[in-house]
Amino acid sequence: MKIVILLTLTFPLFFFSGCAAGIVGKIPEVKDDYATVYIARKGGGWVGCGSAILIRINDQDFIRLDCGMKTSFRIMAGEKIKISQVSSMRPDHIYLEPEKNENYYFGADCNFGSCWFDELPKREYKRIEATCDKELKINQ
Numbered sequence: 001m002k003i004v005i006l007l008t009l010t011f012p013l014f015f016f017s018g019c020a021a022g023i024v025g026k027i028p029e030v031k032d033d034y035a036t037v038y039i040a041r042k043g044g045g046w047v048g049c050g051s052a053i054l055i056r057i058n059d060q061d062f063i064r065l066d067c068g069m070k071t072s073f074r075i076m077a078g079e080k081i082k083i084s085q086v087s088s089m090r091p092d093h094i095y096l097e098p099e100k101n102e103n104y105y106f107g108a109d110c111n112f113g114s115c116w117f118d119e120l121p122k123r124e125y126k127r128i129e130a131t132c133d134k135e136l137k138i139n140q
Contacts, residue, residue, distance in 0.1 A: 021052040021069055022136065025061035030140055034074040035098035037083070042109040043068020043131040053087045053108050053115055063136060065108060070129050071136035077102075085117030092117040 041053060052064035058081055063071060075081055077100035084093045085108055094117070096104060105125035108117045120128070 021064045021066040021134075023063055023138065024054070025056075025063070027062075027138060027140060028057060028073065028075050030074040030076055033077040033100045035077050035100065035102045035104060036072055036074055037098075037104045037106065038070070038072045038125060038129075039065065039106045039108060040070040040125060040129040040132050041065040041067055042107065042128050043133055049110070051087070051110075053085055053110060053117070055108075055117070056082075056084045056086055058082050059084070063138070065136065066134060067109075068132050069134040069136055070132040071138055073138040074140050083117075085115055088115035090114070094119055 039055065049067035052066050054061060055063045055065065057075070065071065075096075075098055077098050080095065080097050082093055082095050083106070084091055088110065092115075094106070098104065103122070105120045105122050106117060107120045107125060107128045108115065110116075
């Protein structure tokens with residue numbers, strides 16, 4: 001009986017390990033010429049909130065976002081970059097050549113194992129951001 005109780009209590013730890021939100025990779029280094037990226041993951045629902053969405057920059061793990069979480073960070077202007085969501089069976093890749101002092105807005109969410117990640121107009125980003133109650137601070 002003790003083994004059953006032990007397995008019941010430890011299985012969730014292994015099942016959800018690696019799913020915690022936060023910074024999981026190298027933070028981009030920036031100098032004077034940079035653009036700002038804003039990402040928000042819709043909050044307020046239960047469907048699709050079982051794990052954090054993994055965001056990568058140039059094929060390197062960067063951050064994981066929980067439901068209802070937003071963040072912003074800077075990237076070097078003039079350098080081609082790829083920002084990806086790789087948490088679902090069909091990853092989303094967005095290629096940018098950011099311009100100095102520009103802002104880029106993205107939204108993300110999951111439903112029934114299928115996640116999406118897309119560049120958004122500022123107004124649509126603000127609508128998703130309004131559902132966020134957590135912020136991931138990235139100091140650069």
